[in-house]
Amino acid sequence: MAEHDEKNFEQEIAKMLRELDSKIEIPEIPDAQSIFEKAEKEKQNVIPFKKYSRYIAAAAAVVLICISIPIISGIAAESLPQEAAEEKNEFSFVTKDIAVEEAETAVEPETPMEPEAAAPEVYDEPLEAEEDGSDNQNIEISDSTNSAAEYRVKDALMSFFYDNAPPAKDPLKEQSSSASSSSMEQKPSAGSEAFVPEEGEIEAENSDFIREKINKKRAVEISVEKDSVSVRLFDTSAENEIISAFWVEGTYESSYSDGDYYVINLIRKVDVEDIENDSYLPMAGDAEKGNYVISEESIFVSEKITKGVISLSVEINPGTGEYQIFASLV
């Protein structure tokens, strides 16, 4: 009886909502051109920062050195930036919400945050945390401590391409082309089949698709699609809900569990054309945040470039679904 009442009430609400919906005034729809213009404007707003970021960072480095002189010995002060760069043989980076985040970065380019400290070590208790209404799908954000000199990804690549013969056919690129498929291809269904695999067991695998159980509650699904890799992290203990879904531009190389994280390695092959077209920086994104470019500032540049590739390493926290992307030009 109570159930019947409930159903009736739900139907009544649905009817009222539809009536209300029909009464909503729709304002004049802005011209679609305004969307393209706004997108273009946002894109352009990023350029000045990218262009001048190295100078801003260089100025910051100079100020830092000046402040350090009275404190540290002269020799130590001279070697500080290089040491810091060597120590930081990794870098994390970037994922913020497109427009807002780019604007934030322009205002506040240096907000270092330790990756370990930033990622909560929740492993087996994420669902309770999610239930309380907190949004655990935010991506980890951390910043690079690369010095100004190391920001020059484009310069480094240009010198690599123009001072050396073009690289021989890269086997990784061949791997990429063998893994290619239609960009609008339907994703594999999200684990509707019943299975109880052991931890670490690969549930399904072919050249374009891997699904692996990474602990009692989590499974990760990696789909290789053309030149990008889609990652979906599932909660297998609650009807396979997705707790994180995103993609990274690059060719899939490997993946494995490493302590509290699940790590996925990719590479992004850079060609001379990419440099000329200014499209050498990899992209990443997810449905919630949209697309974003992995910024130049967040890519570590080693002293001597030996390959025209940007190596990408994604670390996922299976407990929360948060992820970080580390990038390096080696």
Added chain:
Amino acid sequence: MKVDNDLVVRASKGDKDAFSDLYYSCYKDLYKFALYTIGDAENASDVVSDTFVDIWKGIGKLRDANSFASWAFRILSVRCKKEISNMIDRRGIYNFDDLIETPSMGSENIEEDISESASLASALSKLEGEERMIIILSVLHGYTNKEIAEMIGKPQGTVSSKLHRTYAKLREMLGGENNG
């Protein structure tokens, strides 16, 4: 929300005309969703525009044209959540009057129409933003709890319980008028 997959495919390849058609065909649904959630016509319009900017930027990477609607709602829901928190910061008000169009003078049950819609709009304004999102996506757009969970970035169980709670709240607020 009805979406022409062909337009999505063409827009994903950079076809501006296709994207424009997609924009005009989806605007109304996305605007209404934003208006229900935010309760302010001007902000809803801005949020929808920003959402379409994000969609244009990201559509090239959309893998499956069939998932366009849920993807668009997901971007919009994130934008709406941000706008709600901005509104709270600047002490904005959920202005449910914006939801109701004044009925034409020829309407037979004009008072009843206004009263019922006003009661529902008033009840909606007392819900949390996320509860409004869930009930609109469920009732008006017919999405399943699982689909809504993906759109608003919450576990399916949370969506189910919130939907149940939302009905209970509406029942409490409107029950006297509609079930008594």
